Amino acid sequence: MSEPVPEVCVGGVAVRGSSVLLVRRGRPPAQGLWAFPGGRVEPGERLSDAVERELAEETGLGVCCGELVGVTEHISEHLHFVILDYAVECPADAMPVAGDDAADARFVEFDEIREGTLPLSVGMRDFLDRHVLDA
Numbered sequence: 001m002s003e004p005v006p007e008v009c010v011g012g013v014a015v016r017g018s019s020v021l022l023v024r025r026g027r028p029p030a031q032g033l034w035a036f037p038g039g040r041v042e043p044g045e046r047l048s049d050a051v052e053r054e055l056a057e058e059t060g061l062g063v064c065c066g067e068l069v070g071v072t073e074h075i076s077e078h079l080h081f082v083i084l085d086y087a088v089e090c091p092a093d094a095m096p097v098a099g100d101d102a103a104d105a106r107f108v109e110f111d112e113i114r115e116g117t118l119p120l121s122v123g124m125r126d127f128l129d130r131h132v133l134d135a
Helices: 047-059 110-115 124-133
Strands: 007-013 019-025 038-040 064-075 080-089 102-109
Touching: 007 019, 007 047, 019 047, 019 110, 038 047, 047 064, 047 080, 047 102, 064 124, 102 110, 110 124
Parallel strands: 007 080
Antiparallel strands: 007 038, 019 102, 064 080
């Protein structure tokens, strides 16, 4: 069996006060786990356009893509995702609505994340600790 081909993916990091926008994945990989909204970059698509499209699809929110926050990789026997997570701005009063492959979407309080009871996708807690919770 050959090694999986790396795929470029993006995620959006929307912070509102002491909460961050997360989605609960509705399909594999990471089904049932919470992560930033995002997904694969389509051929010929600019990274910022992919971020804005993915957030609209998964949360219904119109966002403006900002600066790169961080990069992560997920490698398993069947996949290799290189994920570029970007800061995004969304309207202050807009509420997310789960769509596309998201089973749920909401702003999660930092305290709920720190409690450790929310099932996060692999690497999310470390990323949140480094770039969001203590930033």
